[in-house]
Amino acid sequence: MSALSGKVQTVLGPVEPAELGFVHAHEHLFVNLIPPNLRDLKGEPIRMEDLGALRRNWISNPENLFLDDEEIAIDEMRQFGSAGGGTIIDQTIQGIDPNPEALVRVSRETGVHIVAGSGFYQMEYHPPELSNWSKEEIAERILTEITEGFGDTGIKAGLIGEIGLSWPVHPDEEKVLRGAVQAQRRSGASLSIHPGRSVEGPFEAMRVVSEEGGEPTRTIMCHIDRTLFDLDSMIRLAETGCCLEFDLFGQESSFYPLAPIDMPNDAMRIDYIRQLIDAGHGEKILVSQDICTKHHLTRYGGEGYAYLLTCVIPLMRQKGMSDSQIDTIGKENPARVLAFAA
Numbered sequence: 001m002s003a004l005s006g007k008v009q010t011v012l013g014p015v016e017p018a019e020l021g022f023v024h025a026h027e028h029l030f031v032n033l034i035p036p037n038l039r040d041l042k043g044e045p046i047r048m049e050d051l052g053a054l055r056r057n058w059i060s061n062p063e064n065l066f067l068d069d070e071e072i073a074i075d076e077m078r079q080f081g082s083a084g085g086g087t088i089i090d091q092t093i094q095g096i097d098p099n100p101e102a103l104v105r106v107s108r109e110t111g112v113h114i115v116a117g118s119g120f121y122q123m124e125y126h127p128p129e130l131s132n133w134s135k136e137e138i139a140e141r142i143l144t145e146i147t148e149g150f151g152d153t154g155i156k157a158g159l160i161g162e163i164g165l166s167w168p169v170h171p172d173e174e175k176v177l178r179g180a181v182q183a184q185r186r187s188g189a190s191l192s193i194h195p196g197r198s199v200e201g202p203f204e205a206m207r208v209v210s211e212e213g214g215e216p217t218r219t220i221m222c223h224i225d226r227t228l229f230d231l232d233s234m235i236r237l238a239e240t241g242c243c244l245e246f247d248l249f250g251q252e253s254s255f256y257p258l259a260p261i262d263m264p265n266d267a268m269r270i271d272y273i274r275q276l277i278d279a280g281h282g283e284k285i286l287v288s289q290d291i292c293t294k295h296h297l298t299r300y301g302g303e304g305y306a307y308l309l310t311c312v313i314p315l316m317r318q319k320g321m322s323d324s325q326i327d328t329i330g331k332e333n334p335a336r337v338l339a340f341a342a
């Protein structure tokens with residue numbers, strides 16, 4: 001039995017799952033969403049008068065697409081902590097500029113637990129050498145970040161993912177997912193998957209997970225809000241055993257720039273969650289805001305990481321969810337998923 005079994009591995013070291021408090025299962029404190037081959041694109045400073053347009057088309061200004069300011073991150077995390085937040089999972093992985101040393105400083109400064117992810121994002125962010133690596137080599141790289149740490153920092157990952165898939169899935173992305181499943185089996189860490197933008201995306205990902213011998217109940221399907229649009233397909237996905245992560249709370253625009261979809265608003269997300277609970281799948285639900293751009297930070301007029309706690313939870317209560325149901329999705333489910341398996 002591994003020493004980590006039953007424990008959660010934060011960037012400051014192992015903690016008991018009961019210490020996590022309310023968990024945002026999918027955020028980014030430091031990230032760069034600009035694809036590596038476009039990194040020299042110059043953006044414009046974000047001005048108050050541009051915010052309305054930026055909220056509709058948030059990919060229009062490269063300046064919006066990266067978070068690298070530690071002082072702002074500390075300020076935003078203080079707001080999360082003051083609102084009653086306990087833990088953030090930072091799912092920034094290789095290719096989108098993880099910064100584990102800054103995560104350590106933010107966690108020390110604010111008292112918020114931070115769990116760091118490990119793995120590789122979508123194909124356009126892969127290092128060029130990755131196409132030559134085997135799935136076993138990819139698994140080894142992830143395992144090293146969990147057991148020894150990122151580079152020579154000694155700071156360790158506590159989750160695998162978000163593993164990035166496109167639609168259709170690129171063969172190198174499928175190879176990364178297979179390597180990630182091997183790392184899941186060998187480490188006891190849970191696996192988090194960013195599926196391609198298609199209703200078929202999450203099902204194809206779960207097909208690969210099961211073919212590779214992965215553990216569905218320790219697998220998180222991210223971004224349900226922009227991928228599945230009816231209760232039947234959500235229930236069908238829940239029946240594969242994986243967790244369903246509604247992680248785009250606060251993102252309510254009808255003008256989603258990445259796909260021609262009708263993004264649900266928060267009330268609709270809550271309705272889906274309630275119906276999934278009624279269908280017996282409450283223990284598979286996770287929630288978050290997936291903040292990865294400046295315009296979602298309070299510093300830039302956005303809702304900030306405290307929004308789920310200060311606005312969404314009251315709406316959940318108003319719409320009939322009980323405190324124990326809210327604790328299940330915000331505390332118990334993430335605690336169970338983050339604790340390493342034996």
Ligand SMILES: [Zn+2]
Nearest residue numbers: 026091162290
């Ligand atoms: Zn994300």
